[in-house]
Amino acid sequence: MNKILLRCTIAAALGGLLFGYDTVIINGAMLDLVKYFQLSPAIQGWTVSSALVGCILGTLFISKPCDKYGAKLMLQLLAIMFFASSVGCALAMTISVFIAFRFIGGLAIGSASVLCPVYISEISPPKHRGVLAATFQLAIVVGILLSLLSNYFLLNIGNHNWRWMLFSGAVPAIAFFLMLMVIRKSPRWLVKKGLLEEAKKNIEELSSHEIDTEQTIIEIQESIHTERAGKRINVFKKPYRKIIFIGIFVGIFNQLTGIGVVFYYSSQIFSIAGFSNSSSMAQSVILGATNLIFTLIAMAIIDKVGRKKILLFGQMGMVVVLGLFGYGLLTGNIAGYWLVALLVAYIAFFASSQGVVVWVLLSEMFPNIIRARGASIGSFANWVVSASLNFFFPIVIALLGTTQAAQQLGMSYAFIFLAAVTLIGFIYLKKYIIETKGKTLEQIEKEVLF
Template sequence: MDVRNTTADTPAAVTRDAPPAVSRRLRLITVIATFGGLLFGYDTGVINGALPYMTDDLGLTAVTEGMVTSSLLLGAALGAVVGGRLSDARGRRRTILVLAVLFFIGALACTLAPTTAVMVVARFVLGLAVGGASVTVPVYLAEVSPAERRGALVTRNELMIVSGQLLAFTSNAVIARVGGESGGVWRWMLVVATVPAVVLWFGMLVMPESPRWLASQARFGAALEVLKQVRSQQRAEAELAEVSALAVKEEQERLGGRQDMRATPWIRRLMFIGFGIAIVQQITGVNTIMYYGTQILTDAGFASDSALTANIANGVISVLATFVGICLLGRVNRRPMLMIGQIGTTAALLLIGVFSLLLPAGDSRAYAVLAMTVTFLAFQQGAISPVTWLMLSEIFPMRMRGFGMGVAAVVLWLTNFAIGLVFPSLVSGIGVSHTFFLFVVAGLCSLTFVKLYVPETKGRSLESLEAELRARFSW
């Protein structure tokens, strides 16, 4: 039987019979859950504008700048695997509630930090929440979504991430204009993140648990009730039958943990692919622009205030590109979209390096570099990032989906951590141009990996995709 043809067509027909209340409920769940993505984006992007002011107040050096920036990323690596395990054991909804509390505590601690050491610890705590959200929110959305809308709904989280980054860039510029050079202006930039954390916590109190997680715990009646909230009656019953059969099979096989990564060949292959997808997303160097974009533009020739304002363009293009990416995911296969994104980002990074090397300091170089950072982000946020988080939420088996994505996200965040830590030193040691040339080489390696190893996941239910990947990789 060809799994591809039997699973992608029937759900859409059933969905057309769903009452409007079902679509409204699904939209509400998506909006509330993706506040985790908004916090992810704001807390990773706010350091971009806060860092120059923080440097003066806390007396940061190039090394301690890297520590303040990358401590969040180290926390995110731990938060990803712990969050993944917690969401498999205790449920997606409960985990998101815990993460909302961590977001609030971490943001408040960063705001009040009196010294560099306290700031590093507070950013680490905030990173635990960011890492947990990066895993749990996409999995929750993937498990709630119908197959034909999964791409669009899961990538709404990516839209909220880049919207959070745009909010950070914009609020940084506004606060800097209003506060000027007054001491502690960066604290106002950081405290804004407490507001969406409160919204996320109160919102998730009234959201349902993932029906697939409930089924994995043999709570089939509760799973059906949740499915009825976001599906038509007919489809909810049909989908529960498919999910229940898979849950029983995985229970018999005892799938769900670390030992399966070592002992089960097809899961080992999926973990290898998941690790590769995670690394591919990070070694484009995207977060050098998100974390150090203001400094890159200053080095290119902008004044400090102008660089903060110009950096908003990076946030705007990220949001617009993500809108385009969401539209494309409904029409274009995941794998070629990922490859096109790699080609675009690699070309943009090459040109950033060339312009920084050959153009004289001044407006021409400043605007040329800005144009290329905008182009880079258009390909990154319109293709690579949404496909990455979507595919990581799709490829792992149901009983270990949180754990599998969590381990892959650890690789992603550790790669992010390493790049964020060494980037200031690389720029200081070999210059902006040669640093970006290194990213170009990494981009070519990434393109080769995607072409050779990454499978297509579009158009399948999670259950049929699992069956297909199991059959394909079991040998």
């Protein structure tokens, strides 16, 4: 693995870091945003979910401009959008302006979630592809932790601390832009554009001349032909309809575990549970650190234990923990730091199962000819559910009143609901997901279609 390949991978992975950083930075800022702009529960939900709506649109519409202009130029545009979003949110004088810039950030996040992993896979030689592809998921988790740490350290700097929290995202955005200036263009994109000599040069430099360049060009051309043929297929007709719907529900049940709610609202969740603002923020950092540790553990064991076993173990663990958290808030029988311990356990179960496995499944479970479209549809379903849950969460917890006791009651019902749908997810995944560990993509294709 040479310096050029590493530099290009790290540059693209910074898009994943910004993905995690910009989505979760709202967590710490929200406590003061609500007071500063006098937000109703509905507007509070829209403030969080506006970025996720941007994500949905970003994933839908980034492919065509990327095909036309290439990943390098489009990623540079995304870096500018990340920077503009951070600065615009930090300087916003009205909630409408704030939401507009958060939406722009969402467009960048959604686009990066598609472009960055695709770019990394396209520049990676086969023997390094698995490790390098994992850097994007790891970068997202690191970005989440860094945003929570940033929130914690900026909490007590004054009345406008939330502005500095949001402005902090401009720093990694600048680093992202500068790193992108020295990356190589994707060989696959160059082949699509007929620039074969430049494609050969990049393949040789990225692989240190360790692979057959001519054979790689032929394989890319065949892959492009397969991809174009796949675009003419109606994926909602037999024999692809069943696996497409399974992919959709894989994406849906991933978000119905409530992971977005916990990471976007953890400071408020802890605050409603009775903790001070500084304690709430510190506990959110613990959640972020737990997420990173158990993501690394999952990445280390996924090929040994198997996707389905890890997924079902984590899913059932989350059912128990979410149910206990809701029960504790409802009855008062579980309180204080036991509630913190339950959420830490919840993050551990999620990160070691759904957090890693769902994206591996979406990249493996579909037949070759529709793989890109199938994964895209599953991801789209994931974003839609995420946006919906995070919009309705503050509305639900305020339904019974705005006192702390009323909000605790509303939040208890929300977590019991999440436990119930996570249990339904366990039953569905146990019935319909096949184990893909140790199988070729061709073997998986035969199992899911026949």
